[in-house]
Amino acid sequence: MPAAQDDAQGAMDAPPAETEDVLVFPASFTQSRLWFMDRLAPGGAVYNVPLVIGLSGPLDAALLADCLTALARRHEVLRTTFAEGEDGPLQIVRPAPAVRLEVRDVTADEAERAAADEAARPFDLTTGPLLRALLLRTGPAEHLLVVTFHHTVCDGWSLGVFCRELGTLYQAHVLGLASPLPDLAIQYADYAVWQRERLESASLDGHLAHWRERLADAPALLTLPTDRPRPAVATHRGAEVPLTVSETAASKLRDLARAGRCTPFMLLLAAWQVTLARWSGQSDVCVGSPVAGRDRPELEPLIGYFANTVVLRARPAADMTFRGLLDRTRRTVLADLAHQDVPFERLVEELRPDRDLGHHPLFQAAFVLQNAEPARLHLPGLRCTVGEPAARTAKFDLTLALEDTGDGGFTGVLEYATDLFDAGTAASLAESFLLLLEHAVTEPDTALSDLRLVAEDHRADPVAPHPRARTGAPAGPAGPATLTGLFERQAARTPDATAVVAGTDRLSYAELDRRANRLARRLLRSGAGPDRLVALALPRSTELIVAILGVLKAGAAYLPVDPTAPAERVRHIMTDAAPSCVLTTAETAARLFPDGTTTVLLTDPAAPAPGDHTVTDRAAPATTTGAPPPGDHALTDAERGAAQHPDHLAYVIYTSGSTGRPKGVAVAHRQVVRLLTAAAEDFGFGADDTWSLFHSCAFDFSVWEIWGPLAHGGTLAVVPARVTRSPREL
Structure with a gap:
């Protein structure tokens, strides 16, 4: 643990101050940003964190509701709302009420749509609750549990904690046992107080100096070719297209990463940044990427919003090979992650970029590689499948989110802002990334200018705009591309x-x-x-x-x-x-x-x-x-007109x-x-x-x-x- 964190150890361990039936704490930096954005545009769902769990088998819904209530009692952040204070937003921690588990009978056809609708329902940060649970019953022993959090009280890591503890509590109740979960050493609000006190000291000066130098003169906007002009105010409406890195490419990717003493994250990031550079025509690209923000053991079992975002900058040169770019990426990512403790919100305050409601500051494209164990739920007597509904929102213009499948492959989605992009454009961009990645890991000494970006053997300068013209069917075993x-x-x-x-x-x-x-x-x-x-x-x-x-x-x-x-x-x-x-x-x-x-x-x-x-x-x-009955032979292009x-x-x-x-x-x-x-x-x-x-x-x-x-x-x-x-x- 860095010395700056050692100095604040006592602050994190201090017991919270209590005022009658509620506890009042300052919001963390990440919570403050989401509070500000919600005040600016209330009623949105872009920061909802949904979890959809299929449950097959005999389910005790009342027991499930009791376990949800026990989790809210255990984690103060799940019974937190927000209010404006003199020095910024405050966390208001209330006594643990019973979590309401709504049970609704639906058909199988209706269930997925109902789950998506529930996941997209907005929260009120001032009244709460910021945890909702809906149980959709499609048959006597078939259910879909939809749990939705607001991002102010939950991050991706938290979903794994939630599922593990929910399973542990449910099983203990079934066996008639007391909860085996150990007491939590601290709560999220303790972390928020510690973070504020630490960041108000001089301990961040060196970290901020790194970012001032690293992001000096960085482009304010990634100018990708869009299907529509950027609106004055982003709506954050979004969708996603799926993509999968082939097993062959994934194997070569790992071999190349080992040879270059880097991680798959670094290699995939480099390929994504080159793809964006080629599409945008820019030789300077900034990409945001989340980090867990849990570098202390007592933070690992907590539910809450700890994740931070770092800005990773790349400048692909026309004559650079992919292997050369990968070596540079390894060095810059290691340097940047050494300074990841600066909250993104604090970085924005320090750098003061021009603020525009139409786009995110400092970066507009993100990259996520989920290599932690995915959230899994185990309930006795039930088969549980954990997933997420398809995206209806987009935090950024583009987010490439990949997951290590555990068997050597990578799969994921490209989330895109529908304000800017049509589905076809997003799919073409995803295809470009996959093609470029496969070429790069197969021939890493190829110049960036020669890496394939489209299905045909098109050659373009790495900083030239991507050709939006149609380029024919993708080659491969699929044959015809219609x-x-x-x-x-x-x-x-x-x-x-x-x-x-x-x-x-x-x-x-x-x-x-x-x-x-x-x-x-x-x-x-x-x-x-x-x-x-x-x-x-x-x-x-x-x-x-x-x-x-x-x-x-x-x-x-x-x-x-x-x-x-x-x-x-x-x-x-x-x-x-x-x-x-x-x-x-x-x-x-x-x-x-x-x-x-x-x-x-x-x-x-x-x-x-x-x-x-x-x-x-x-x-x-x-x-x-x-007209006479039509023929049943194959149609011609002349009949179709094209x-x-x-x-x-x-x-x-x-x-x-x-x-x-x-x-x-x-x-x-x-x-x-x-x-x-x-x-x-x-x-x-x-x-x-x-x-x-x-x-x-x-x-x-x-x-x-x-x-x-x-x-x-x-x-x-x-x-x-x-x-x-x-x-x-x-």
């Missing part, structure tokens, strides 16, 4: 194999291909085409899969609309997306879609000749197509709208193909696999369920809606 191309290749290989099953209805790859071709030609006559939207409002059946494939074969993108959704949501989606037509049934058309909507009606899936369709215009219902391209839209799926109006998220073929290609290497997908279509096609997880089998020759089993609500039938 979903229709992947499917048609499988249909040609195994035409008689079963592609889709729904009850007694069964389609081979050849039958599915022919019916989708017929439908595609009908849709083209109704105005469908490349990058145009076709709405789908269909029940679960083989016809739904025919429809999705037919839309894509026409070059269009599908817009799934849940036929059971409220009419107001359907109206908003149809008005906002303005699809060229809607593919539905007669009953749904009459119930949901207004006059003026061009409607392609599917015949009853049980009818003898499925795949035939009638096109009507609701404004003139007597008008029907008199060649199919990986960057053409594949689908648009609307969010739940829990934080406002539902918004459409557009995804191109390239992104889905990239996901399938990356995952296939790890999972070994093949023709013997059977996948279930469990989720609604209006939920994005269905994309994985549908194309996992159809891209690899497997069988897709469509699960009836009623079965998804019955674990026994499923």
Whole structure:
């Protein structure tokens, strides 16, 4: 422990002052920053820390609630709120109330959306509580526990502490034992007092001098090419795209890191900084990265916000090799981490960068490598799976968050601000990072100017702007880089194999291909085409899969609309997306879609000749197509009016709208193909696999369920809606 910390040992161990029923302490530096940001823009969810835990087996909900209350009693920070004091925000620690565990019955289809909505619900820092718990019951022995903290009282490390202690308390209660958890030596508020006293002394002068020199004349803004101008005030709305470092690249990465006496973190950081430099056209890039901030043993068992952020600067030179950059990165990261005790908030005060509500100070892109053991929960008699909902917010313009999987690989997400970037742009950036990383670890003596950034063998100066032009399909075992191309290749290989099953209805790859071709030609006559939207409002059946494939074969993108959704949501989606037509049934058309909507009606899936369709215009219902039946042979580019391209839209799926109006998220073929290609290497997908279509096609997880089998020759089993609500039938 540094001497500066030894000097403050007594302050951390001092007992807190008590005032009647509440304890009052100064907020820590990190809490103060979040308090200020909340006062500036109240009602946001960007600093929510959600945990979603699947629980299968007999659960005692009352006992679970008691254990949550015991944790709040044990950790004062979980019963803390905030108030403005004369010298800044204060922590108000109140007596331990019972933690309210709301129990709600939902269907399996509703559970994931309900969990995401709960995770995105804002907190009031002045009234609290800053810990919420919701138990979603999807069956007699199936639950989803959603625990949401505000970041002022929790960080990533804390989630592991929370899960371990919750499991320990639950098991002790089941066995009729007292809590085996040892008493905590200190509480988070003691740390906050110690931190304030230490940082008000002269002990930080040397650390601050390092950062003044290190960040002198650093660029104020990372000027990446964006899809929209930066707003005056950031909304922090966000989304994420998944990415996986291949096993081959990960193995080479570790070998190169060992040879260079550096860590995987340093190597991945260097690759990320070069990627950002190439995209932005800047030769000077600053990236933020979190550190745990728990360098004393008595801090390790605490729940609270201890994490700090350090600013890591890189200046990739045009003639530098990646090995040379890696050596420089190792030296600068070691030097910077030696001065990590300066709170980021204190650093901003010292450096006084120009403040702008449209972007984060000092850096706008972040890098996270989670190499600590992930949060795990063990409850007796239950199978527990711990995860997080997909991001709806973004703290920064971009955050590359990777996790060491423990078996040699790395997987993660690229979180991006939707104020600035479309999904396709974010996916292209993630792809650039993976390509550059793979080239760098394979040929580390390559100049940065020669590292591959795009799928084609494009050469660009390391400080030149990234070419945003389309660059063709990614090379590799996936072959065609469109979903229709992947499917048609499988249909040609195994035409008689079963592609889709729904009850007694069964389609081979050849039958599915022919019916989708017929439908595609009908849709083209109704105005469908490349990058145009076709709405789908269909029940679960083989016809739904025919429809999705037919839309894509026409070059269009599908817009799934849940036929059971409220009419107001359907109206908003149809008005906002303005699809060229809607593919539905007669009953749904009459119930949901207004006059003026061009409607392609599917015949009853049980009818003898499925795949035939009638096109009507609701404004003139007597008008029907008199064209001859369309052919079922493969479509040509001439029919579509353009060649199919990986960057053409594949689908648009609307969010739940829990934080406002539902918004459409557009995804191109390239992104889905990239996901399938990356995952296939790890999972070994093949023709013997059977996948279930469990989720609604209006939920994005269905994309994985549908194309996992159809891209690899497997069988897709469509699960009836009623079965998804019955674990026994499923």
